[in-house]
Amino acid sequence: MDTVKLLDFSALILLFSTGLLVVSRRLELAIGLLAFQSLVLAFISVLVAATTGIEHIYLASILTVLVKVVGATAVLIYVLRKVKMRRETGLMSRGLSLALVVGLILVSYNTIHPIKLANTISSPNSLPVAMSMVLIGLFIMVSRKKALMAVVGLITIENGLFLIALSTTYGMPLLVEFGIFFDVAVGVMLMGFFAFHINTVFETINTDELNRLKG
Amino acid sequence: MPAFLYLTLLPCLPLAFVALGLSRLHLRARQSTVIILAGTIGPVVATVMALVSAFNVFTAGPVVAGEGIFYLDALSALMLAVIALVSLLAVTYSIPYLNREMAHGVITISKLGWYYFWLNLLIPAMYATxxxxxxxxxxxxxEATTLVSAPLVGxxxxxxxxxxxxxxIIIAxxxxxxxxxxxxxxxxxxxxxLPESGASLDWTFLLKNAASLDPALMKLAFIFILVGYGTKTGLAPMHTWLPDAHSQSPSPISALLSGALLNCALYGILRFNSLTKSAVGPEFSSGLLIIFGLLSIAFVIPFMIKQIDLKRLLAYSSVEHMGIIVLAVGIGGELGYFAAALHIFNHAIAKAFMFCVAGEVTERYHTRDIRQIRGIVHSAPLLGTFLFAGTLAVTGTPPFNVFVSEFLVITGAFASHNYWAAGLALALLGVIFASMLYHCVAMAFGRANELILPSDGASTVPVHPAMSLPDSSGASGFNLAAPHMPVQVASVSALSGGSSNEELALSGPDASGTWLDRAAFRRARTGLLTLDKPSLAARQTRPPKRRLAVEHIKTKSKSEQTNNRVALLILVLPVLTLLVLGLWVPSFVQDWANQVGAVLR
Incomplete structure (x- = not known):
């Protein structure tokens, strides 16, 4: 299998795992899927680095593994254990969620496909998949109630943006890339802390309990 | 000069850890001064250095430093000056504010350490931005400023x-x-x-080569930038986090967020606006900015009219002012850019000042509920004057500085033939002026003769323990030591109205610094209700205003009085700035604003 096909295949795996994320009701499964998603992303960036020979992409993939696969998962699992929360009920049924997500994927394929970019790695799927990930991440954030799922959605968005950067410009400049990973790491820790804190004060991590401030 | 730049960022970071470390040393409450000192030095030094840097840029032109990593032009200098002054106000005002919070038992030494830790990270992050x-x-x-300010908000x-x-966190x-x-x-x-280099994303490089950037991509980019940074700037309709965050944080932090942090995100929009204009022509981004500007001004009006929370009122006013700045930039023209530059500065000072005033009001009335804050001018004349002057300033009334810049914005809009935008903005600003003044007049001059209970326990109702004496049924079981809900004298004797109750309130124990926990508070509330019924009849004779003022001072402990005075003293300088800049814009300020305007073009 040549590299382009492998890239394309990985992108589809990425899309599939992100789709699964939407229908997963068990939080542990969602966190596992997120880790898997980040791992596939790291694999894609290694592939891109190997094909193009740009060294700093290797660094980005190492950071992806460290921050998103290991770090974020550890924080999320830790908070999950602390708050003793297993299952999640979303705002809508799985069937409806899935239908909406398919719609989002179609939208991204339709909008991205006509755009021709000079620098794109020649995998036709990676850019639409990346855009879908951003949209699905947003969808997860609005359609789920548990605070932890907001973190999962946010990391999905970040992953989508990372893939967009990877497939259009071979990643951002090194210093910027580094800064983004730093922000993600600190952000996940902070959100984990606050999710935990919300659980102690509100005795739940359902974000629909956060409804006191109005007007 | 470049040495100055690095030094601007240096003092805060290590001191953040010093402040945090000190708070872990099991200091006694009196020794909190050490932590406050450690946390204050950094920002103050940084203020001086940032002001020097800004002055240098204004007088000697743009600076590139640190092998192209740093770039300062007039816009950066303006932002540096704004952050410097607002952070100076915030850290100095933090001292009396936190002292009183410590005395009331609201925060612990450990919390104090964390406060200064995050504050000392937030301020350099803003400078660096x-x-x-x-x-x-x-x-x-x-993004980093969001992260380090979140713990301060919570x-x-x-x-x-x-x-x-x-x-x-989530929305931002x-x-x-x-x-x-x-x-x-x-x-x-x-x-x-363009040729790839290490500088491909550098502002200087991009602006020089803006003409060869793909217009379609730049249009798309600008939309994303406007929505993204617009969320952080608090432009409607992405502003929903802003009133919550700005009203819930400690008042010095609210001042910092409104005065400085919003401008950091705005800075991103302004840079991209210049870039987009060079790449695709002026109409596209200007149109968007005018729409978002007007939308932000219009959107807040119903929330301001119906507002019952003082700090939320100010937060919505921030949304409005960000709208005015964006509108001014959208209108453009020499006058528009000049006005935008002035307005950034004027709004920052005015709003930071107002949040500190709101902090003082909250400190005395123990509530942010506008309906319960009455007659400040009688009970605390200087503070009442500040509140009134600040409201006039924030709403753009002469002789204050915000009037000058708002007037210029409208003039600029007429001058550039944006008649619709100008007329609409003028009408909307009029409504905002009326609604803010309505609230302010009631708070400053109103008489507290009505007891309004909040529908939930969210805001506090002033209760005086002395009031429980005649009615032992409901309100006797106060847990006075448990910290949670504040109790206050001045408003209650005004609330109960009856002379007998007033005497009781006067002869009761010193209520400043006494606190109820939530359960006791509920009982007190019902107790207060039953108590209040007989006093309804006695309410015909209203308490004399002067009496309130005297009593207000009597009930304060010595250290609290000192802290109150220090806080008011700190607020004198900004209010003078508001007034002086409103009466007279010196030629060097005009020159600097023109320089900023040239960058915005």
């Missing part, structure tokens, strides 16, 4: 503040992801048509 050259690094730093750890913090981070997408698109545009 406006002096780096790379648009990507600016993004990283704007500082009190109450339900409401946690809710505000969560909304703030999602919003700013869009800005990253915009920056990515700019990077794509840069790499597509």
């Amino acid at each position: 406006v002096i780096v050259n790379s648009l990507g690094i600016t993004w990283v730093l704007v 500082f009190y750890g109450r339900k409401e503040s946690l809710e505000a913090t969560w909304k703030y 981070m999602v919003g700013i992801s869009f800005a990253l997408l915009g920056i990515l698109l700019t990077y794509v545009a840069s790499l597509n048509n």
Whole structure:
């Protein structure tokens, strides 16, 4: 299998795992899927680095593994254990969620496909998949109630943006890339802390309990 | 000169850890001064250095330093000056504010350490945002300011503040992801048509080569940037986190967020606006800015009219003023840019001042509920004057500085033939003026003769323990030591109205610094209700205003009085600035604003 096909295949795996994320009701499964998603992303960036020979992409993939696969998962699992929360009920049924997500994927394929970019790695799927990930991440954030799922959605968005950067410009400049990973790491820790804190004060991590401030 | 730049960022970071470390040393409450000192030095030194840097840029022109990492022009200098002055006000006002919170038992030494830790990270992050050259690094730093300010927003750890913090983190981070997408698109545009170099995302490089950037990509990028940074700037309709975050944080932090942090995100929009205009022509971004500007001014009006929370009122006013700045930039023209530059500065000082005043009002009335804050001018004349002057300033009334810049914005809009925008803005500003003044007049001059209970326990009702004496049924079981709900004298004797109750209130124990926990508070509330019925008849004879003022002072302990005075003393300088800049805009300020205007073009 040549590299382009492998890239394309990985992108589809990425899309599939992100789709699964939407229908997963068990939080542990969602966190596992997120880790898997980040791992596939790291694999894609290694592939891109190997094909193009740009060294700093290797660094980005190492950071992806460290921050998103290991770090974020550890924080999320830790908070999950602390708050003793297993299952999640979303705002809508799985069937409806899935239908909406398919719609989002179609939208991204339709909008991205006509755009021709000079620098794109020649995998036709990676850019639409990346855009879908951003949209699905947003969808997860609005359609789920548990605070932890907001973190999962946010990391999905970040992953989508990372893939967009990877497939259009071979990643951002090194210093910027580094800064983004730093922000993600600190952000996940902070959100984990606050999710935990919300659980102690509100005795739940359902974000629909956060409804006191109005007007 | 470059040495100055690095030094600007240096003092805060280590002192953040010093303050945190000191708070772990099991100091006694009296020794909190050490922590406060450690936490204050850094920002004060940074203020001096930032002001010197800004002055240098204004007098000697743009500076590139640190092998192209740092770039300062007039816009950065303006932002530096704004952050410097607002952070100076915030850290100095923090001293009396936190002292009283410590005395009331609201915060512990450990909390104090964390406060100064995050504050000392937030301030350098804001400085850095406006002096780096790379648009990507600016993004990283704007995101960083969200992260380090979130713990300050949730500082009190109450339900409401946690809710505000969560909304703030989530909405700001999602919003700013869009800005990253915009920056990515700019990077794509840069790499597509320009030679690749380490400087591909640098502002200086991009602006020089803006004409060769792909217009379609830049348009798309600008939309994402406007939505993304607009969320952090608090432009409607992405502003929903702002009133929550700004009202729930401690008042010095509210001042910092409104005065300085909003401007950091605005800085990103302004930079991209210049870039987009050079790449695709002026109409596209100007139109968008005018729409978002007007929308932000219009959107807040119903919320301001119906507002019952003093700090939320001010927060919505911030949304409005960000709208005015964006409108001014959208209108453009020499006058528009000049007005925008002035307005950034004027709003920052006015709003930071107002949040500190709101903090003082809250400190005395123990509530942010506008309906319960009455007659400040009688009970605390200087503070009442500040509140009134500040409201006039914020609403753009002469002779204050905000009037000058708002007037110029409207004039600029007429001058550039944007009659619709000008007329609409004028009408909307009129309504905002009326609604803010309505609230302010009631708070400053009103008479407290009505007891309004909040529908939930969210805001506090002033209760005086002495009031429980004649009615032992409901209100006797106060847990006076448990910290949670504040109790206050001045408003209650006014509330109960009857002369007998007033005597009781006067002869009761010193109520400043006494607190009820939530359960006791509920009981007190019912107790207060039963108590209040007989006093309804006695309410015909209203308490004399002067009496309130005297009593207000009597009930304060010595240290609290000192802290109150210090706080008012700190507020004198900004209110004078508001007044002086309103009466007379010196020629050097005009020159500097013109320089900023040239960058915005």
